[in-house]
Amino acid sequence: MEGNPGGDAGNGSTVLLIGNPNVGKSMLFNRLTGVNAVVSNYPGTTVDFTRGTLIMHKKTYEIIDVPGTYSLEAKDLAEEVAIKMLNEHRDGVVVVVLDATLIERGMYLLFEVIERGFSLVVALNMMDVAHDKQIAVDARRLQQILGVPVVPMTAISGEGVKDLIDILRKACVTDVMGIKSRLSGDAAETPAISGCTGCGRC
Amino acid sequence: MKTEHTAVSIYVGIIGMATLLLGLAQILVFAGGTELTVGIMTVPNDFFRGAWGGLVVAFAGALMLSGVREIGDIQQFSKVVLGAILVWIIAGCDIFAMICESIPAGEEAPAFFNSLPGFISGFAPPYAPAVLLLPFSLVIACLIRRWGSSDT
Amino acid sequence: MGLSEDERWALIDEISRQTVKSGGYKQTLGDVLGELTVKPLTGIPVAIGVLYAFWSIFGSFAGALMTDGFMVKFFDRYLLPWIQGMWPDPGTWLYFIFVGDPVADNCFEAFGVLTSGLFVAIGVVLPAVLIFYLMMTVLEDSGYLPRLAVLMDTFLHKIGLHGYAIVPTILGLGCNVPAVTATRILETRKQRFIMMTLLAIFVPCGAQIGIMLKAIPDTIGWVFLYLLIGYGIFGFVLNKVIPGSNPEILIDVPPYHLPAWENVAKKMWNRTKGFLKEAVPFVLFGVLIVNLLYLGGVIQWLSDALAPLFVYWFGVPKETTGPLIAAFLRKDLAVAQLAVIPMTAYQMISSVVLVSIYFPCVATFVVMLKEGWKELVAAVGVLICVVFLYGGLIHLIGILLGVA
Numbered sequence: 190m191e192g193n194p195g196g197d198a199g200n201g202s203t204v205l206l207i208g209n210p211n212v213g214k215s216m217l218f219n220r221l222t223g224v225n226a227v228v229s230n231y232p233g234t235t236v237d238f239t240r241g242t243l244i245m246h247k248k249t250y251e252i253i254d255v256p257g258t259y260s261l262e263a264k265d266l267a268e269e270v271a272i273k274m275l276n277e278h279r280d281g282v283v284v285v286v287l288d289a290t291l292i293e294r295g296m297y298l299l300f301e302v303i304e305r306g307f308s309l310v311v312a313l314n315m316m317d318v319a320h321d322k323q324i325a326v327d328a329r330r331l332q333q334i335l336g337v338p339v340v341p342m343t344a345i346s347g348e349g350v351k352d353l354i355d356i357l358r359k360a361c362v363t364d365v366m367g368i369k370s371r372l373s374g375d376a377a378e379t380p381a382i383s384g385c386t387g388c389g390r391c
Numbered sequence: 392m393k394t395e396h397t398a399v400s401i402y403v404g405i406i407g408m409a410t411l412l413l414g415l416a417q418i419l420v421f422a423g424g425t426e427l428t429v430g431i432m433t434v435p436n437d438f439f440r441g442a443w444g445g446l447v448v449a450f451a452g453a454l455m456l457s458g459v460r461e462i463g464d465i466q467q468f469s470k471v472v473l474g475a476i477l478v479w480i481i482a483g484c485d486i487f488a489m490i491c492e493s494i495p496a497g498e499e500a501p502a503f504f505n506s507l508p509g510f511i512s513g514f515a516p517p518y519a520p521a522v523l524l525l526p527f528s529l530v531i532a533c534l535i536r537r538w539g540s541s542d543t
Numbered sequence: 544m545g546l547s548e549d550e551r552w553a554l555i556d557e558i559s560r561q562t563v564k565s566g567g568y569k570q571t572l573g574d575v576l577g578e579l580t581v582k583p584l585t586g587i588p589v590a591i592g593v594l595y596a597f598w599s600i601f602g603s604f605a606g607a608l609m610t611d612g613f614m615v616k617f618f619d620r621y622l623l624p625w626i627q628g629m630w631p632d633p634g635t636w637l638y639f640i641f642v643g644d645p646v647a648d649n650c651f652e653a654f655g656v657l658t659s660g661l662f663v664a665i666g667v668v669l670p671a672v673l674i675f676y677l678m679m680t681v682l683e684d685s686g687y688l689p690r691l692a693v694l695m696d697t698f699l700h701k702i703g704l705h706g707y708a709i710v711p712t713i714l715g716l717g718c719n720v721p722a723v724t725a726t727r728i729l730e731t732r733k734q735r736f737i738m739m740t741l742l743a744i745f746v747p748c749g750a751q752i753g754i755m756l757k758a759i760p761d762t763i764g765w766v767f768l769y770l771l772i773g774y775g776i777f778g779f780v781l782n783k784v785i786p787g788s789n790p791e792i793l794i795d796v797p798p799y800h801l802p803a804w805e806n807v808a809k810k811m812w813n814r815t816k817g818f819l820k821e822a823v824p825f826v827l828f829g830v831l832i833v834n835l836l837y838l839g840g841v842i843q844w845l846s847d848a849l850a851p852l853f854v855y856w857f858g859v860p861k862e863t864t865g866p867l868i869a870a871f872l873r874k875d876l877a878v879a880q881l882a883v884i885p886m887t888a889y890q891m892i893s894s895v896v897l898v899s900i901y902f903p904c905v906a907t908f909v910v911m912l913k914e915g916w917k918e919l920v921a922a923v924g925v926l927i928c929v930v931f932l933y934g935g936l937i938h939l940i941g942i943l944l945g946v947a
């Protein structure tokens with residue numbers, strides 16, 4: 190299942206699934222591509238990357254599932270793979286997968302990705318668990334603050350996966366200064382987000 | 392609620408004690424070396440089903456007993472549940488073993504599958520202690536439903 | 544570049560303050576059970592129970608139901624006589640290779656590609672790996688595996704690994720190949736090296752365990768005990784000898800959940816497919832090679848040459864050479880071969896342990912090579928030392944106990 194690094198999918202663009210270990214990247218990957226990446230309930234299941242393709246709206250995306258990582262400074266070989274893939278696809282779209290019940294932890298990695306200037310979308314996975322645990326995440330507000338599309342979803346049931354696919358082409362770059370100012374309320378009421386070219390979900 | 396808790400405590404106390412004693416008995420029987428059959432109960436004497444299984448059953452009893460006090464508290468109740476789960480594991484494995492052994496016909500028989508009477512006779516008593524404890528510990532399964540996460 | 548670590552966390556705090564509301568959440572039974580299963584006092588009894596269940600279900604399904612219940616009958620009573628009767632000319636070498644012994648009355652002894660080869664691969668090992676895969680999947684998907692890792696942390700630290708090493712070890716009980724790859728989650732080269740070496744030497748795979756269950760049901764416990772002790776001793780020694788650090792890491796424990804049957808089915812199917820495609824041909828091929836080597840007199844010559852080593856140092860019959868050659872291809876095949884060599888119970892224990900520790904099977908060897916040739920060379924060096932030391936030690940223990 191290992192492709193040649195750098196190999197491209199022809200007419201489409203590359204989508205990398207990045208996130209902490211055990212947030213459901215591989216399960217999302219399987220839903221998107223129909224490939225059978227191994228999914229298990231322990232961190233560190235995926236130790237190598239897997240490629241697959243998604244064809245949607247006449248556009249071919251090459252989706253890459255990578256090992257989970259807590260930051261962009263590799264601690265082990267699996268994390269190194271994730272970072273290497275990120276570096277090799279600087280012009281790709283990054284889907285940062287967050288566990289809705291552990292948002293804080295995932296956001297550290299999210300910020301590192303943002304700071305590197307990737308064009309990204311945030312997938313807020315495990316919404317079902319969050320609901321059971323009575324954790325409410327305001328995805329709209331989060332999207333407003335971050336300035337990138339945020340899609341709540343549940344990979345295990347497939348809920349929200351379609352929304353994620355639709356929003357892929359609205360992926361955009363955001364910057365920390367903007368986030369800071371929106372966070373402190375300066376631009377909180379304005380739905381239009383600087384840096385985001387009209388993703389339409391705000 | 393209060394009286395229900397007391398009643399459950401007493402019930403779990405008795406079951407827990409019985410579980411603990413039967414588990415220890417299994418280990419003793421293994422140490423003694425001869426299989427013991429009392430009424431519909433048989434205590435195996437091999438290392439795996441006897442000693443190892445007995446150890447787990449004894450642990451299960453100890454767990455249940457440790458959770459008897461203030462059983463309404465979820466921390467305490469969880470210990471009881473964990474004990475019950477261990478009993479279910481051992482009993483489930485024993486029953487699964489009976490099923491597996493009675494599906495095929497005997498080694499000498501020409502057929503592959505057992506006859507229906509032959510299959511059913513595979514489940515005749517005597518049973519191992521964990522299997523006998525199973526129906527009594529199922530009460531705890533009902534309690535899980537009833538109390539669930541609503542207790543604090 | 545950009546933010547400092549503190550600034551990043553400050554931002555994150557503020558964002559989550561504005562977007563996340565956790566309403567009065569109460570601990571559920573599942574949460575408390577999750578905690579209880581990682582605390583040593585309550586967790587160890589549970590682990591002992593889980594191990595019991597694992598072995599019991601394995602024995603009932605693979606042993607009693609499939610192999611003894613159906614497969615032995617089918618292979619010995621129908622397939623073997625049929626092939627023996629139908630293949631022409633028992634005297635030829637083709638007969639010897641594909642059917643084996645013309646007067647054998649069971650598939651262990653015949654040792655032809657189509658008799659023992661098929662029997663070992665399909666009759667014994669397939670049911671064993673099927674049930675093994677199923678239980679492994681449940682362990683993986685329920686969330687128990689990382690809890691076991693936390694529980695084992697203290698012990699594993701003594702042998703130079705952190706608790707996470709239990710993950711490759713348990714995966715290795717299914718098959719060593721994915722287990723070797725899984726060592727990538729260990730942080731330092733030292734840890735990876737120790738883990739890979741221990742995997743290759745001391746962790747028997749599901750196929751091998753399956754055939755042991757059939758071939759040596761009464762003494763399998765001793766084999767496990769020797770392998771476990773070896774794992775401990777040599778892990779400890781390697782940790783002392785090899786330079787490098789052994790950092791702590793926090794193990795992240797996910798909540799329990801019921802395995803989704805869809806995922807279980809998918810994993811089972813993929814793994815079974817892998818087994819049928821890769822392992823079965825290898826077993827058949829292994830029988831072919833061993834039979835050719837017998838015909839060519841190579842094994843005879845080797846076992847005569849190595850006889851002193853085997854008999855005096857390891858205390859096992861010289862015929863063990865044949866299985867040791869097969870063990871390089873498939874360990875399950877090697878154990879099946881051992882099972883029909885006449886020897887004492889203790890010799891059987893020693894030789895099965897030898898077969899397990901002596902060399903990783905080809906597939907494992909190849910993935911180890913992929914992970915780095917330097918490590919592989921070093922691991923083989925360690926392995927040779929271990930085989931001689933530990934093999935000799937087991938013999939010595941046998942002598943001291945008066946059973947060897």
Ligand SMILES: Nc1nc2c(ncn2[C@@H]2O[C@H](COP(=O)(O)OP(=O)(O)OP(=O)(O)O)[C@@H](O)[C@H]2O)c(=O)[nH]1
Nearest residue numbers: 211212213214215216229230233234235257343344
């Ligand atoms: N309840 C729930 N569980 C989920 C969801 N998505 C994934 N899971 C479960 O979370 C666990 C982890 O999923 P994976 O897809 O293996 O996670 P991963 O991010 O690929 O993990 P690594 O490969 O270790 O980095 C599995 O047990 C999934 O069944 C979800 O939306 N809801």
Ligand SMILES: [Mg+2]
Nearest residue numbers: 214215234235
């Ligand atoms: Mg994964």
